[in-house]
Amino acid sequence: MIRTWVKTRAWQKLSGSWIRLAERLVSSTWGYQRVGENITKGVPDMHEAIDCYREVRQGMYGDLGKAMEGCNQWPVNPPDLKPIMEEYISLCTELSRKIMRGIALALGGSPSEFEGQRAGDPFWVLRIIGYPGASKANGIGSPENDIGCGAHTDYGLLTLVNQDDDITALQVKNLSGEWISAVPVPGTFVCNIGDMLKIWSNGLYDSTLHRVINSCPRYRVCVAYFYEPNFDVPVEPLDVCVQRTGGTKKFGRACYGEHLVSKVQTNFVV
Numbered sequence: 001m002i003r004t005w006v007k008t009r010a011w012q013k014l015s016g017s018w019i020r021l022a023e024r025l026v027s028s029t030w031g032y033q034r035v036g037e038n039i040t041k042g043v044p045d046m047h048e049a050i051d052c053y054r055e056v057r058q059g060m061y062g063d064l065g066k067a068m069e070g071c072n073q074w075p076v077n078p079p080d081l082k083p084i085m086e087e088y089i090s091l092c093t094e095l096s097r098k099i100m101r102g103i104a105l106a107l108g109g110s111p112s113e114f115e116g117q118r119a120g121d122p123f124w125v126l127r128i129i130g131y132p133g134a135s136k137a138n139g140i141g142s143p144e145n146d147i148g149c150g151a152h153t154d155y156g157l158l159t160l161v162n163q164d165d166d167i168t169a170l171q172v173k174n175l176s177g178e179w180i181s182a183v184p185v186p187g188t189f190v191c192n193i194g195d196m197l198k199i200w201s202n203g204l205y206d207s208t209l210h211r212v213i214n215s216c217p218r219y220r221v222c223v224a225y226f227y228e229p230n231f232d233v234p235v236e237p238l239d240v241c242v243q244r245t246g247g248t249k250k251f252g253r254a255c256y257g258e259h260l261v262s263k264v265q266t267n268f269v270v
């Protein structure tokens with residue numbers, strides 16, 4: 001895991017304008033995204049990224065999956081980025097599956113609650129994100145205007161955020177409504193809870209509202225891995241969680257794929 005990350009970082013240092021090596025296909029959500037192309041609640045985000053998804057083949061999920069059909073756009077250089085990232089993704093998938101077993105137990109369910117039909121065939125998303133340094137981001141140089149990524153919750157189950165060790169930029173809203181910094185702890189991931197886990201747990205786990213403000217003059221890199229349910233699974237509060245929260249379902253039924261598509265269609269300028 002660490003070897004993979006170090007190699008990715010080395011590539012970033014070598015190539016300078018690293019992320020521009022990959023080009024996004026026209027009308028596609030896959031591949032390279034320029035600064036300002038990602039939109040959160042109508043406001044362009046000050047970051048660039050390479051977006052990768054678990055590949056959806058034509059017809060795989062019928063109409064539901066149509067908007068997500070496509071394949072990953074890996075940069076030509078460095079040639080080993082694809083295998084490195086594929087290894088990274090498979091390690092993150094394994095780790096997330098283990099964390100979900102622990103969460104299932106904590107909720108009072110069986111350890112395999114989030115396997116099989118629910119998340120045994122998990123969808124995933126990977127974003128390699130670069131945040132320009134504060135003074136360069138908007139030409140004005142006032143850090144408070146540089147919203148690297150606007151306030152949002154993640155869409156699925158868990159996110160493993162692999163951030164730069166020496167730049168504090170990720171912020172999380174706590175229960176008192178204050179933004180607090182998720183100060184990097186070297187060698188660890190920040191783990192966000194996503195919207196589908198909030199529903200399955202009937203709110204016992206809340207999806208974490210977070211945002212990114214890079215007020216540091218240096219470029220910040222983050223690799224975010226999103227572990228998601230099966231693409232087409234209906235998601236509704238688990239009985240065990242409903243019992244533990246007073247017997248009433250707080251959320252109606254959702255479908256992860258629909259949730260993802262609706263977010264992707266409003267989040268990007270393509």
Ligand SMILES: O=C(O)CCC(=O)C(=O)O
Pocket residue numbers: 127129149154161163169170210212222224
């Ligand atoms: O850059 C970060 O620390 C987090 C990025 C993020 O929240 C996201 O991509 O959903």
Ligand SMILES: [Fe+2]
Pocket residue numbers: 152153154210
């Ligand atoms: Fe996020």
